[in-house]
Amino acid sequence: MVDGYDPGSLRCQRSGPIITTQDIPCIARARKFLDLAPLLNLDKRSNILVVMNQYDKRIGISPEKIGEVLKLEVSAVLPLESGVVIPSINRGVPFMLQKDMLSRPIARSTLDMIEAIRQRIARLEQMAAASEQVA
Secondary structure (H helix, E strand, O other): OEOOEOHHHHOOOOOEEEEEOOOHHHHHHHHHHHHHHHHHOOOHHHHEEEEEEEEOOOOOOOHHHHHHHHOOOEEEEEEOOHHHHHHHHHHOOOHHHOHHHOOOHHHHHHHHHHHHHHHHHHHHHHHHHHHHHHO
16 A cells, blocks of 8 residues: 555556645645556556645645646646535535535536546547457
């Protein structure tokens, strides 16, 4: 196990998001994971989406800077909205199920992230279907 990652279980995964925040230790762990991805036969360019969680524009680490460090574009940015997320967690009701929250930036960003993941999966499925037709 490497910093919470179980390489054995990752070998079974073909794609997915890696979620980071603006703190340096989290970015460093994400970078370490991405450096190890080729050893696990994970193509980080086509199979891994980087998602930035709890983005606070007041902090000097932008999604673009994180993309440069990780050598991979940040595909989705979820803003810091503790006034929405923390009460939602404490009540046990997902904020995405509350109609009055759907206009909030965190909800719109969550839907954008889901769409980015959906598009990536669709592209991977198309690539897999195309390679099966060739073989």
